[in-house]
Amino acid sequence: MTLELLKDIGEQGLLERLQPFCPPGIVGDDGAVIPPPESGQSLVITTDVLVNGVHFSDRYGGVSQCTTSPEDAGWRAAAANLSDLAAMGASPLGITVGLSLTGDVAVSWVERLYQGMTQCLNQYNTPILGGDICRSPVIAIAITAFGQVYPDRAIRRTGAKVGHAIVVTGIHGASRAGLELLLNPDFGKHLSSEERLSLIKAHQRPQPRLDVIALLELQVNRLLELQVNRLKVESSIQPDNLQPDNFQPSTLKPWPKGHATRTTLQPSTLQLSIGGMDSSDGLADAIVQICRASGVGAEIDPNRITLPPSLSKLVSPEQALDWALYGGEDFELVLCLPNETAEELVAQLGEGAAVIGKITSGNEVWLKDKTATYADQLLSLNKGFQHF
Numbered sequence: 001m002t003l004e005l006l007k008d009i010g011e012q013g014l015l016e017r018l019q020p021f022c023p024p025g026i027v028g029d030d031g032a033v034i035p036p037p038e039s040g041q042s043l044v045i046t047t048d049v050l051v052n053g054v055h056f057s058d059r060y061g062g063v064s065q066c067t068t069s070p071e072d073a074g075w076r077a078a079a080a081n082l083s084d085l086a087a088m089g090a091s092p093l094g095i096t097v098g099l100s101l102t103g104d105v106a107v108s109w110v111e112r113l114y115q116g117m118t119q120c121l122n123q124y125n126t127p128i129l130g131g132d133i134c135r136s137p138v139i140a141i142a143i144t145a146f147g148q149v150y151p152d153r154a155i156r157r158t159g160a161k162v163g164h165a166i167v168v169t170g171i172h173g174a175s176r177a178g179l180e181l182l183l184n185p186d187f188g189k190h191l192s193s194e195e196r197l198s199l200i201k202a203h204q205r206p207q208p209r210l211d212v213i214a215l216l217e218l219q220v221n222r223l224l225e226l227q228v229n230r231l232k233v234e235s236s237i238q239p240d241n242l243q244p245d246n247f248q249p250s251t252l253k254p255w256p257k258g259h260a261t262r263t264t265l266q267p268s269t270l271q272l273s274i275g276g277m278d279s280s281d282g283l284a285d286a287i288v289q290i291c292r293a294s295g296v297g298a299e300i301d302p303n304r305i306t307l308p309p310s311l312s313k314l315v316s317p318e319q320a321l322d323w324a325l326y327g328g329e330d331f332e333l334v335l336c337l338p339n340e341t342a343e344e345l346v347a348q349l350g351e352g353a354a355v356i357g358k359i360t361s362g363n364e365v366w367l368k369d370k371t372a373t374y375a376d377q378l379l380s381l382n383k384g385f386q387h388f
Helices: 006-021 070-087 107-122 174-183 193-204 211-235 283-294 309-313 317-326 339-349
Strands: 042-051 091-101 128-135 140-149 165-168 275-278 297-300 333-337 354-360 365-367
Touching (some): 006 107, 006 128, 070 091, 070 140, 070 275, 091 107, 107 128, 165 339, 174 193, 174 317, 193 309, 211 339, 283 297, 283 333, 283 354, 283 365, 309 317
Parallel strands (some): 091 128
Antiparallel strands (some): 165 333, 165 354, 297 354
16 A cells, blocks of 8 residues: 655645644634633743654654654644643643644654644643644644733742742653663663553653642632731721622632722732743753742752652662753643642642752752762753753
């Protein structure tokens, strides 16, 4: 059976094959018309580009080792963008897809790529809103994702404060271990088939942590409710929008501009600063980037960083820690928030989540081990992956 190639069906033929992956009535014009964000929410936009041989490895384009199926490449491309939305505290609205392809790519490869994307997106009811295709000497996937978030609830890298606890939402080092197993099939012979599959899946099918946002929202609302009660006691009055019968923590938002009360309370009094980003470029990278943006330092306890249990069968403790810090592509969230909120969030997230350190004054990020198992080290961006 002859393999059908892109050059055999042409641009219009490919567009016809891809249109069923989009909701009816959305594609076919020069742009997609979609509803605006819900009332009071702002639009969040993020873009990621994945290139064959850099972010994934497929047999096309002269890549020597294939570690990623078309479905996995599609999943990873979608997950990377959804993870960025989660890191902003946003919920997804949709994505657009830009594809650069060579003419000798099989049509079935592109269809399988889209199947992987939709498998990831369908978990979060997120549609493909359109995109573009072009001929290129190298395969690349450029995705732009759109989300929504209340401006005062957006998670920003600038939100870390001295005294904040540093939370990771899951294990680190699994994706790097999975990649090693794919590159070196003879590696890890002491692993069970279940352990091997788990590590490989962590690399090929990462899960964006959009589930964390709802839990974090509950914690933030609880803390804001405590702030409201404290402010009511201090002011000895109850403004209309803070009456016990009307107050609903789940709908608490900053007071409208110009809201008049008999107190000096301001909307900013009822906001909670949270710093964060995802760890797709590495745990060390995330912590350093947050600290740099917030103008603070950090102290990390290496013994609190959660690693896959099977990693001890593969490499030394030092190598396992290095993979956790610099391996990247674990797609967990790194959050900086008040201690009590951090502990409660970790308890709700369960296995893998942990408080791994604290935000300090200064501008350096140190790994410090009180047990002396690991040598103290200054974390930096230089050791992790950088494109240039």
